[in-house]
Amino acid sequence: MSKQTAEPRSAAGAEEKSSTGVLDAPEVDPQTLKQDRDAAKQRQKGRLGGLDPETIVDLYRQMLLIRRFEEKSAEVYSAGKIGGFCHLYIGQEAVAVGALSAIRKDDYVLTSYREHGQAIAKGMSPESVMAELYGKATGCSKGKGGSMHMFDKEVNFLGGHAIVGGQIPLATGVAFAAKYQETDRVALCFFGEAAVNQGAFHESLNMAQLWKLPCIYICENNQYGMGTSLERAMSLQDIAQKAYAYEMASEFVDGMDVLAVREATVRAVERARKESLPTLLEVRTYRFMGHSMSDPGNYRTRAEIEKYQERDPIKLFSSTLKEENIIDEPRLEQIDKEVREQVEEAVRFAEESPLPAPEELYTDIYSDPIDPTH
Amino acid sequence: MPTITIREALNQAIREELARDERVFLMGEEVAAYDGAYKVTKGLLNEFGPKRVIDTPITELGFAGLGVGAAMVGLRPIVEFMTFNFSVLATDQIINSAAKMLYMSGGQFKIPIVFRGPGGSAFQVSSQHSQALESWYAYFPGLKVVMPSTPADAKGLLKSSIRDDDPVIFIEQERMYGNKGEVPDDPDFTIPLGVADVKREGTDVTIVARSLMVPIALKAADKLQEQGVSCEVIDPRTIRPLDIETIIQSVKKTNRVVLAEESHPLCGVNAEISAEIMERAFDYLDAPVKRISGADVPMPYAKNLENLAIPDVERVVAAVREVAYLD
Numbered sequence: 181m182s183k184q185t186a187e188p189r190s191a192a193g194a195e196e197k198s199s200t201g202v203l204d205a206p207e208v209d210p211q212t213l214k215q216d217r218d219a220a221k222q223r224q225k226g227r228l229g230g231l232d233p234e235t236i237v238d239l240y241r242q243m244l245l246i247r248r249f250e251e252k253s254a255e256v257y258s259a260g261k262i263g264g265f266c267h268l269y270i271g272q273e274a275v276a277v278g279a280l281s282a283i284r285k286d287d288y289v290l291t292s293y294r295e296h297g298q299a300i301a302k303g304m305s306p307e308s309v310m311a312e313l314y315g316k317a318t319g320c321s322k323g324k325g326g327s328m329h330m331f332d333k334e335v336n337f338l339g340g341h342a343i344v345g346g347q348i349p350l351a352t353g354v355a356f357a358a359k360y361q362e363t364d365r366v367a368l369c370f371f372g373e374a375a376v377n378q379g380a381f382h383e384s385l386n387m388a389q390l391w392k393l394p395c396i397y398i399c400e401n402n403q404y405g406m407g408t409s410l411e412r413a414m415s416l417q418d419i420a421q422k423a424y425a426y427e428m429a430s431e432f433v434d435g436m437d438v439l440a441v442r443e444a445t446v447r448a449v450e451r452a453r454k455e456s457l458p459t460l461l462e463v464r465t466y467r468f469m470g471h472s473m474s475d476p477g478n479y480r481t482r483a484e485i486e487k488y489q490e491r492d493p494i495k496l497f498s499s500t501l502k503e504e505n506i507i508d509e510p511r512l513e514q515i516d517k518e519v520r521e522q523v524e525e526a527v528r529f530a531e532e533s534p535l536p537a538p539e540e541l542y543t544d545i546y547s548d549p550i551d552p553t554h
Numbered sequence: 555m556p557t558i559t560i561r562e563a564l565n566q567a568i569r570e571e572l573a574r575d576e577r578v579f580l581m582g583e584e585v586a587a588y589d590g591a592y593k594v595t596k597g598l599l600n601e602f603g604p605k606r607v608i609d610t611p612i613t614e615l616g617f618a619g620l621g622v623g624a625a626m627v628g629l630r631p632i633v634e635f636m637t638f639n640f641s642v643l644a645t646d647q648i649i650n651s652a653a654k655m656l657y658m659s660g661g662q663f664k665i666p667i668v669f670r671g672p673g674g675s676a677f678q679v680s681s682q683h684s685q686a687l688e689s690w691y692a693y694f695p696g697l698k699v700v701m702p703s704t705p706a707d708a709k710g711l712l713k714s715s716i717r718d719d720d721p722v723i724f725i726e727q728e729r730m731y732g733n734k735g736e737v738p739d740d741p742d743f744t745i746p747l748g749v750a751d752v753k754r755e756g757t758d759v760t761i762v763a764r765s766l767m768v769p770i771a772l773k774a775a776d777k778l779q780e781q782g783v784s785c786e787v788i789d790p791r792t793i794r795p796l797d798i799e800t801i802i803q804s805v806k807k808t809n810r811v812v813l814a815e816e817s818h819p820l821c822g823v824n825a826e827i828s829a830e831i832m833e834r835a836f837d838y839l840d841a842p843v844k845r846i847s848g849a850d851v852p853m854p855y856a857k858n859l860e861n862l863a864i865p866d867v868e869r870v871v872a873a874v875r876e877v878a879y880l881d
């Protein structure tokens with residue numbers, strides 16, 4: 181069996197960590213909050229170097245598209261157009277957009293049931309995602325998966341998986357295959373912090389480091405597993421540190437800064453491609469909405485949510501870009517108009533698409549068609 | 555045709571398929587350096603090297619899921635469970651990932667994977683290491699479930715399972731690895747999944763048996779022949795898809811049926827077969843369907859109790875005589 185050579189690395193991102201620590205404090209005065217926001221903005225400005233304006237604006241556009249898409253999802257869900265569970269990504273947009281901007285189209289992405297954002301950021305059309313939410317035949321999973329099971333082989337989006345942590349061994353296997361097939365592809369695996377308590381997480385990280393698999397584990401720490409806060413569920417809450425147990429490289433990342441997420445992912449991807457080594461990223465973020473559409477969110481205070489909204493990743497980025505003269509207000513308004521139109525088009529497409537034909541009930545169970553009476 | 559054991563037949567099947575297709579690899583606990591806990595994978599590490607034959611940590615959920623992920627992007631894993639008892643830890647990945655991926659993805663992601671290993675009753679290893687789990691797995695659309703009872707079936711069905719594009723649960727009977735029989739040595743010898751085999755033709759009573767119950771049913775049929783009762787023994791070989799037609803045709807001919815299995819009766823495979831017979835051949839029955847199952851208890855350790863828990867030749871003989879109204 182291959183010998184381990186990777187040195188355990190200390191979790192990077194100390195500055196971000198102390199900053200989000202400010203946010204985590206139960207009571208923060210407006211002055212401290214403002215200082216924290218300004219510090220975050222300064223750090224973000226420092227990360228703009230080397231990026232061309234087109235890329236930067238595209239990151240902004242993608243985040244806004246996801247935000248508007250999710251706002252619309254909430255609206256049509258409330259109108260009864262979408263059934264089942266619907267977990268929104270509002271507040272976490274910087275994670276998907278930052279991370280997926282660091283990989284190639286032929287790299288793989290696997291994620292949880294909160295995946296509309298990653299699906300769009302990986303290059304799936306808002307039309308096919310919205311049509312899937314509507315349960316239409318034109319949806320990315322032909323209406324069989326719904327909100328929690330989006331797939332698109334064309335862009336290597338390998339699903340939305342809805343058993344907490346279930347995608348972690350799968351992504352490890354995808355990375356295993358990438359190495360077995362002697363490609364330099366990598367697998368990105370997103371999961372919430374609650375998944376870290378599952379055995380699947382620990383079993384996967386152990387194998388990934390043991391066998392040197394090019395898998396990047398991105399823990400989106402939004403601090404609540406449904407209604408249970410991290411404090412109530414995890415003995416060691418420093419998730420990045422958990423990588424030490426497997427001699428795996430890890431970083432703490434400010435998930436409200438799209439460029440911080442991008443940079444950390446770039447480093448992890450390079451480690452995966454060049455050294456075939458995995459990385460654990462703990463990306464601190466916050467969901468502004470409930471766990472799902474049916475969650476009234478009584479376990480969080482309004483003040484806490486507002487505190488994090490001060491660090492809204494989209495507001496932070498637009499403010500940075502304006503101050504750096506990369507974008508102006510009319511352009512921002514123009515982008516907002518364009519993404520709203522894109523979302524309206526997605527809704528129109530979903531509304532007008534046909535339902536799956538009844539005979540679809542019995543297709544895609546096996547590779548060879550089977551007798552539906554059995 | 556060479557006469558070999560089920561163990562050797564399985565080894566041949568894996569060896570031939572590893573040689574045939576680069577995408578096939580084998581992983582599991584002790585499959586490589588140790589040559590397999592039951593020696594099914596003996597010599598494969600030497601022949602194919604550590605890239606293709608991989609020892610895993612004891613981490614069933616993890617490596618089962620890893621296998622499913624690898625299958626999503628073009629590999630064809632053979633995942634060995636040292637015994638199927640340990641597959642219980644991996645059921646989330648088998649059921650929620652492997653079985654449902656093709657459907658949930660609207661037909662985009664096939665999962666060509668084989669989960670194999672010994673199952674059913676073993677010799678005096680008590681409750682956690684001696685149980686039949688096929689009815690669990692057969693319950694789920696998306697999975698195929700295979701249980702061979704002879705060396706030839708073991709080889710032909712395992713080769714088909716490895717070549718199949720869907721997830722296959724392949725349960726080898728732990729007590730039967732040493733059973734011998736003739737096996738074709740043609741590397742293209744395969745047996746299609748979903749086709750039952752008539753192990754013995756007869757006219758008076760049909761006995762449906764799988765896995766460990768097949769040799770027991772055949773011995774019972776020999777005894778009954780001496781008593782003037784002609785038994786037809788059918789081995790479905792594949793539980794899902796189930797070749798119910800072959801069973802129904804036999805029942806229509808004999809009008810009497812005994813279903814033998816070593817698993818628990820409640821929600822078992824034979825409960826399903828019994829219902830199918832009632833629905834499709836009720837008017838042909840001259841006696842109620844008779845089931846023989848393993849005792850509805852966790853498997854005990856003591857030899858005498860263990861013997862009582864597993865159906866034997868005498869119980870099959872008695873059941874056949876009962877449906878033939880001979881006693």
